[in-house]
Amino acid sequence: MSEGQEEDFGITAPALDAEALVREVRERVRRKTESGAYKDYDLAGIASLDYEEKLGEEDFLRYHLQVVERLSDVNYGDFEIVSKGGRFGRVEVLLKNVIWKLLRFYTYRLFSQQREFDCQISEALQSHYRWSRGEIDRLSREVERLREELRRSGPAAD
C-alpha cells in the first residue's frame, strides 16, 4: 500500500495510531478464537459467499436478470415525433405521424402480447432465482450445522 505523494501532510487533530488500533483488533480476535467465543457463530452466509466467489457464476446471473427485468417492459406506446428542421420539416413530421398511426393499428396487438409474454418470463426467472437462492441459503446453513455437529461429536469426525 503506497500512497507516496499523500504521505506529506499536516494534521491538527489529536494523534492516533491506526496501525496500533488494528493490531489491537487482531489481538482481540486471537484471544476470542482461543477462548472459543466464535464457536456458536452461524457463519453459513459467509461460507456460502466464499463458495460462490469460487464459482463466480451468480454475478452474471444477477446482472443479466436485472437487465432482463428492465428490458422486458418494452414501451410500444406513442412517442413524440420531432422535426430535424429543413424546408420540409413540418411535412416530414405529418407524414411520420400518419405512418406511425397506420403501423400502430397493425402492430399494437402483436407488441402487447409479446410484452405480456416477456414480462411473465422475466417475473418467472426472477422468482425462480429468489426461490433457488433461498434454498441454497437454507441448505448452506444446514450443511454448516451438520458440520458443526460432526466436529463436536468427535475428533475424527471431520
Next chain:
Amino acid sequence: MGRPLRIGLVSPRFEPVTAVGAEVQIRQLAQRLSARGHGVEVLTTCVRDPLTWKNHYHPGRVEEEGYAVTRFPADPHRVSRRFLEADRRIRRGETVSRGEEDHWAAGLGASAALVKHLGVEGEKIDVFIFSPLVCGTTFFGLPSVAPRSLLIPALPDAPEARLEIVRERLRLAPLLLAGSETERDLLLSAADLEPDRVATCAAGVDPMAEYHPRGFRQRHGIEVPFLFYTGRRSRRRGVDRLIEYASSAARNGGIDLRLVLAGEETIAIPEHARDYVLDLHFLGEQDKADGLAAALATCQPSPTEALALAPMESWLAGRPVLADARGAVTAARCRLSGGGLWYRDAFEFEEAVRLLLEDEDRAAAMGRRGRDFVLEKWSWERALGVIEEACAGLAGGRP
C-alpha cells in the same frame, strides 16, 4: 487562473443524481470549471440506465448552470451473443483475442454520433477531458482528439486493466490523472508509461455547508448505531460480503447495529440479513451527507478502487472509515491519516465495530484526522489547480 479555455468533458452518462464516482466527478468538474470562467461543454449520450444502455433523453444541446450539455444517441444493437461471451470471459480474467476486445468495447455504450461530432466540431474545443476509460465514449472518442486530451481513467485493478485496448488508450492520451497513488502505479505499469505522464489529483471533495445527523435519523427512523455504505451495490464492490459481515456482527456478535445502504443498482439481501440491513436506494446530496455524519462509520468493502470518494466524504462529515484490507486505496489512506480501521474477515470487522462503539471520542477523533487529511490533500481547489495547469499545457498555443 490562466486564460479561459474551451473545455469538452466526454462521459458516457450525465445524470443529475448518480452514485458512480467517475460520473459524480464529471458533473463536479463541469460546475467548477465553468464557475472559474472556462467555457465548458459536456458531451454525452442519451442514456440514463447503465444496465440497458437505452436512449432515454432527447438528443441535442441544453444549457445548465453555466455550462452546456450536448447529448448524442447511443448506438443501437449493442448486445450480441459475441459481446456477452467476450464480457463474461473478460470479467473472469480470461485471455481474449484483440477482435473480441474490440467487439466488447463497442458494446460499452458507444455513440457513433458523438465520435463523428468530435471529428467535425472538435476543433472548436481547446482541451477534452475523457472519463472513465472503460466505456465506449472514451474507447472510440479519444483517438480522434487524443493530442488535446486529458484522460481520467478511474481504472480499478480489475481484469479490464490488462486488456490491449485499455493499454493502447492509456498510451494515446498525453496526460493522465489518477485518483490515487495506487491507481497511478497501476496505470504506469499497465501501459509502461513514463512517470511524468500520470499525475495524481483527478478529483476533489469539499465539505457540505452543514450536516444534520439527527435529522437523518429522524427522517429514516434509525435509532441504533449504524454503518453506512453509499455507491454501486454489486458483488464486485464487495457489498454482499459487507452485508454478511455486518449482519453477523449483529446476529452472532449481539451488537445492536444496522447497515444502511444507499446508491445505484440493487443487490439481493439474504433472508437472514434482512433484519439488520436498511436499503434507502438513492439519496440526495444533503441527505447522503447527513447519513455520513450520523453513521458510526462509513464502510468501503470494495477490493478494487480507483477514486474512492465515499470514504473521503465520510471524513469530511467527521466520521471514521471501515475499509476492507484488500482495497489498497482506502486502507492506505486510513493507515496514513489515522482516520479509519481495516479488516480482513468477519471477526476483525466485528471487533473493529466494537472498538469504534466503545469510545465515541476516539471515533470522532479519527473522523477529524481524516477530515484534515482530505482538506489538505484532496480539496477541489488543489485538484482544479492541477487540472487547469494540465489543460493549459495541452491547449498550448491555440488561440
